[in-house]
Amino acid sequence: MDIPAALGGVSTALTIVKQLNDIDRRVDEAGFKLRIAEATSALAEAKLGLVDAQEDIRSKEAEISSLRSLLKRKEETVERSGYRYRCDANKNPIGTALCPVCMDEGRFVLTIQSDQSGRPYVCPKCKANFGYLSAFQDP
Template sequence: MDIAAAISGITSALGLVKELRDINAQFDQAELKLKIADLTEALSEAKLGLVDVAEELQAKDAEIANLKEQLQFRATKLVDQGHFRYFADEQGKAAGVPVCPVCETKGLFLKLAQDRSKGAGSVTYVCPSCKANYGYHGVVARA
């Protein structure tokens, strides 16, 4: 349930409260019980809607915090060089092998690794997680 539905449920409950306030002594006891049951149902639906909205807001807050943390990490720990992003050394320069660009978009900062499975003459750089292959050379940071 979204915010608009929760507000609609609360509006409906308030309308029922107004009707209850306007009841005459001439109303039947059954009519009064029916209105109270309708009010209870409307308030229950509104409460459940607000609980759903609160959960969605908490999830969005957690996602925002995670994204802020990733941005802070990228700004302080990583350096761009060429087509890749590298971890920064003490002087703030690119060092070693790059971070996998595919995994970085998912919030993972994994360095590429050498794949020597085909022998010493055909060493390639691959991501240990997504297995993306970045070729034979040219990925190590240049000073």
């Protein structure tokens, strides 16, 4: 975010505009034009800084919205033995644990058993192995 640069540009432009009052235009036409050019340049720099800042703000707003949505989704889970599970309206856990590695990255991925014979639970996305975890009835 380039707000300091934008503020610097505006401040410079204001200083120059104030100095324009002190120049006798009829006597110093070249000096007058030079100060106008400097003010224009400072304002152009300020505009660029504000465009950057606006872009940053939009990006942060999108990130906040995404995090709010993740937080809401996380609130719809319950924790059991250090792992999060989907839950019913009474906050009873459902099914297998959610992968905590993926959850930290904003993904909700259910762990699965590595085979059908009661093997450790793994994440199908990041391949993390969590050993033997509790699993609950999945209606």
